[in-house]
Amino acid sequence: MENAESESTRKRMKPDEGEGVMIESEMDQKEEFEGIVAGSEEVELAIAHILEKIERFTQLVSESLESGKTMFQKISDEFEERMIMVHKEQIEKWQEEIRELRMLDASNEDANVVLHNARHVFQNANLDS
Template identity: 55%
Template sequence: MEGEGDQVTRKRLKSALEDNGGTYEEKAAFETNDVAQVAASEEMELNVSHILEKIENFTHLVSELLESGKAIFKELSNEFEERMIMIHKEQVEKWQEEIKQLRLLDASNEEAHALLHNARCLLQNAHIDNDS
């Protein structure tokens, strides 16, 4: 059973053949009619039949290859997207950890600054008391 993608690919391939002057079925039928009028041999008809079968088999093979290529690219695209999202998440988490560390450092610095300020005030008060 052919999938939708396989059918679309076959239509594209047949369209490409039509751009060259008609489908291979139409060309074969036209040639067969002309040849029949010229009293074609069964061997020639058999050869034409084999060539048409080769064309159909080749078209089917190309169609399958295109579909498998699409599937591979889709899988790679999904893996790429997942990896990019994971990299983004990891980087954001690193930066959030940096922010947390900076805030902790800032709080520690503020606490030290407050202690030093209090110590300075005490020393100034002690120095003023000694001068009086």
């Protein structure tokens, strides 16, 4: 009898399809309790009340897990979007820096050409004098 009680109170868990959550179905609960000799009506009502609590709690856990998954997915999507935006902004800054360096280099090259021409003019002027 004691072994039968421990067998009946031991919960059999199975994965809930789609959620990967281990829950005990009502059918499994009924199968476990069918093996026990039926007790008084009061005990049966108490058992039914406990089974209802189990079902409500299981539903609450399932809803909480689904809510958590949705929240984490939203946060993950927002994080991904922000990281992409940060990357894009940094690349644009560096590309602007490259454009400025090229403009500065072109300006320096132009100034170098003017200075080089001015040296030639002064050297030619000194040679002519």
